[in-house]
Amino acid sequence: MSALLCRLEEIEDGGSKGPIPVEGKDIFLVRQGHAVYGYVNACPHIYASLEFMPDEFLDDSGEYIVCATHGALFRIEDGECVAGPCKGDMLTPVTLTVKDGEVRLAA
Numbered sequence: 001m002s003a004l005l006c007r008l009e010e011i012e013d014g015g016s017k018g019p020i021p022v023e024g025k026d027i028f029l030v031r032q033g034h035a036v037y038g039y040v041n042a043c044p045h046i047y048a049s050l051e052f053m054p055d056e057f058l059d060d061s062g063e064y065i066v067c068a069t070h071g072a073l074f075r076i077e078d079g080e081c082v083a084g085p086c087k088g089d090m091l092t093p094v095t096l097t098v099k100d101g102e103v104r105l106a107a
């Protein structure tokens, strides 16, 4: 059975959760309705963690993941940096399953 990360309702809809330590890395989760996206918590250019505070990975609009250091913006759906020093680079995705209200690492 793959590792349970949290229950879906523990992530605010339109919000984010993390960092969560998993297999020696920190990851974070972003929820959009029933979809949850997961990424390693490291920007692609200097591998800095992204959050402003725990569970605060999104910009004010809630439309992008934001780097608290530079304000670099990353698309929630695929982790591509669309503005900032690593424009065009990608966050490292974490494959998840969401089933029966549980968010798990995919096996």
Ligand code: FES
Pocket: 043, 044, 045, 046, 047, 048, 067, 068, 069, 070, 071, 072, 084, 085, 086
């Ligand atoms: S520290 Fe790398 S995008 Fe801001």
